[in-house]
Amino acid sequence: MSQKQTLSFQAEVAQLLHLVTHSLYSNKEIFLRELISNASDACDKLRFEALHHPELYEDAPNLEVRVSFDKDARTLTIADNGIGLSQQEAIDNLGTIAKSGTREFMSRLSGDQKADAQLIGQFGVGFYSGFIVADRITVESRRAGLKPEEGVRWVSGGAGDFEVETITRPQRGTSVTLHLREDASDYLSTWKIKSIISKYSDHIQLPILMRKEEWKEGEDGKPGEHVLSDEWETVNQATALWTRAKKDITPEQYQEFYKSISHDYEEPLAWTHNRVEGSTEYTQLLFIPSHAPFDLWNRDKAAGVKLYVKRVFIMDDAEALLPAYLRFVKGVVDSADLPLNVSRELLQESRDVKAIREGNTRRVLAMIEDLAKAEQDAESADKEKFAKFWAEFGAVLKEGLGEDFGNRERIAKLLRFASTQSDTASVSLAAYKARMKEGQEAIYYITGDTQAAAAHSPQLEIFRKKGIEVLYMTDRVDEWALSFLTEFEGTPLQSVAKGQVDLGKLQDEGEKKAAEKAAESFKPVLAKLKEALKDKAQDVRVTTRLVDSPACLVVTEGGMSLQLARLMKQAGQKAPDVKPVLEVNASHPLVQKLDGSPAFNDLAHILFDQALLAEGGMPEDPAEYVKRVNALLA
Numbered sequence: 001m002s003q004k005q006t007l008s009f010q011a012e013v014a015q016l017l018h019l020v021t022h023s024l025y026s027n028k029e030i031f032l033r034e035l036i037s038n039a040s041d042a043c044d045k046l047r048f049e050a051l052h053h054p055e056l057y058e059d060a061p062n063l064e065v066r067v068s069f070d071k072d073a074r075t076l077t078i079a080d081n082g083i084g085l086s087q088q089e090a091i092d093n094l095g096t097i098a099k100s101g102t103r104e105f106m107s108r109l110s111g112d113q114k115a116d117a118q119l120i121g122q123f124g125v126g127f128y129s130g131f132i133v134a135d136r137i138t139v140e141s142r143r144a145g146l147k148p149e150e151g152v153r154w155v156s157g158g159a160g161d162f163e164v165e166t167i168t169r170p171q172r173g174t175s176v177t178l179h180l181r182e183d184a185s186d187y188l189s190t191w192k193i194k195s196i197i198s199k200y201s202d203h204i205q206l207p208i209l210m211r212k213e214e215w216k217e218g219e220d221g222k223p224g225e226h227v228l229s230d231e232w233e234t235v236n237q238a239t240a241l242w243t244r245a246k247k248d249i250t251p252e253q254y255q256e257f258y259k260s261i262s263h264d265y266e267e268p269l270a271w272t273h274n275r276v277e278g279s280t281e282y283t284q285l286l287f288i289p290s291h292a293p294f295d296l297w298n299r300d301k302a303a304g305v306k307l308y309v310k311r312v313f314i315m316d317d318a319e320a321l322l323p324a325y326l327r328f329v330k331g332v333v334d335s336a337d338l339p340l341n342v343s344r345e346l347l348q349e350s351r352d353v354k355a356i357r358e359g360n361t362r363r364v365l366a367m368i369e370d371l372a373k374a375e376q377d378a379e380s381a382d383k384e385k386f387a388k389f390w391a392e393f394g395a396v397l398k399e400g401l402g403e404d405f406g407n408r409e410r411i412a413k414l415l416r417f418a419s420t421q422s423d424t425a426s427v428s429l430a431a432y433k434a435r436m437k438e439g440q441e442a443i444y445y446i447t448g449d450t451q452a453a454a455a456h457s458p459q460l461e462i463f464r465k466k467g468i469e470v471l472y473m474t475d476r477v478d479e480w481a482l483s484f485l486t487e488f489e490g491t492p493l494q495s496v497a498k499g500q501v502d503l504g505k506l507q508d509e510g511e512k513k514a515a516e517k518a519a520e521s522f523k524p525v526l527a528k529l530k531e532a533l534k535d536k537a538q539d540v541r542v543t544t545r546l547v548d549s550p551a552c553l554v555v556t557e558g559g560m561s562l563q564l565a566r567l568m569k570q571a572g573q574k575a576p577d578v579k580p581v582l583e584v585n586a587s588h589p590l591v592q593k594l595d596g597s598p599a600f601n602d603l604a605h606i607l608f609d610q611a612l613l614a615e616g617g618m619p620e621d622p623a624e625y626v627k628r629v630n631a632l633l634a
């Protein structure tokens, strides 16, 4: 195809572009970081493909990025000699957004420019950020390995469509030319561009070149001025940041490096940078972001660690380098031992990779532990960070209880929950233990869909009355994760909605005796209740756990909770039919009314269905339930 073709952007791109041009005004200059980072990625890709196809280097083996401008034409050009784009790749990559979570991201946009600008910052707009400063962008490219006649020109004004045509382009790689808007004249200055590059792109491994400026004396009485010469000079440090000594790197440089590899606009919460020596040698530079990505819950999502081997980029998203429960971590691992042609499959089996993965896991957990320590230190500047971390990533970290047995104890120490004594998720298991009542033998918890639902559970009544703290487990993953944590430092964890309540030493003799007596005299009613509810309840028994409520539902020890069964059904999974146990409060007036009541059967069913409602469930036949209540009210 040699003719010009006009194509439409994918709907999401058009929407994004509208936003970019309308909301991202406060931090215009980031466009340069994004475009240089794309250029650097393109060079990394070429270097990688050339491992097997050295001919792709053609006659230009030195990979580099050149930034230049033309004051008269008002253009700024970022050119690389990386992998380049074929025509089809230009259409696909510069016309659509392939990122996972795009649709969800779009649906979160509110129309409020400020809020949206922040969201869009988290999403990362990459190439499209060029439209912050340009009203037209021309991309010319040729993919390495294609003929010069197979180049492509892509042009767009950033509205609904773009044009593509075939061109002849002798040199491989991509040049992105920004036709600057009226208000973006600042970027037609060597000084300005240099200062942005040193701020954002100093750590890029590749040389970034600009034309040297020279002072030219004025002639005929005219003032002198800076003019561009034909000589190019490297304007960044051009050494990969992670290869430099820690002491030579400023916090700002780490932060900028993070932003450029993650495309995040916010600062990271923490980072760790180490050169590991010994039987497996590697450098790790890992970051914890300050907010969760949109697709955090997708366990198959791309991992955030890039793998390099002896400074050659090998692959993005090397999931073998960290366990899935740490999938929020971003960074770089540079191995000295792996072969350059390592594949994803090989990574899974490599012993070196296993050692790196364990080393990374240890370091990330240590970073989180440091944040937790800082939280206890009133003086620390990082005091607020752990709570932030926990709110964003706590639920994912919990997956580690089931996934990483070796580190289970370390993870358990990092857990935080809300409880009957704390509205915020700030209670650690150690803090809970430290304030356990004398004679208390277990760490009590209750699961629920929401904190409010858990807090209102009738099962909590006796614990409230006795002032015993109960932890709320309201994350979806809790029930599953907690099944791997049966005890914490010698104290068992016990659900208050499973099995019989046994408060052990916390219950006094008088209470025990009274309960036994009530159970005895209640026996005939219990038998009738069991019979009336035999299709719904596995058993009916008298309980001491209730104070104000007439009844509640529990499951047997080791059984699946009603909440988990409901969650599984909602998720379309097969869940066993859990038949709960109905526990009744023999001293409640409603329960006492049962004996001899002509409406015994209705009351029995109402008791059961109400207990189900109270713990977040739904009567099997809601209409029938309403009918029964109405009959009694009439």
Ligand SMILES: Nc1ncnc2c1ncn2[C@@H]1O[C@H](COP(=O)(O)OP(=O)(O)OP(=O)(O)O)[C@@H](O)[C@H]1O
Pocket (backbone or CB within 6 Å): 038, 039, 042, 080, 082, 083, 084, 085, 093, 094, 123, 124, 125, 126, 127, 128, 174, 263
């Ligand atoms: N200089 C370039 N050379 C070759 N391909 C490029 C270049 N710039 C962009 N691309 C292609 O266009 C795609 C889209 O770029 P864009 O910056 O929008 O997103 P991304 O880099 O994939 O995502 P993110 O910026 O969030 O990492 C890239 O994935 C790449 O395939």
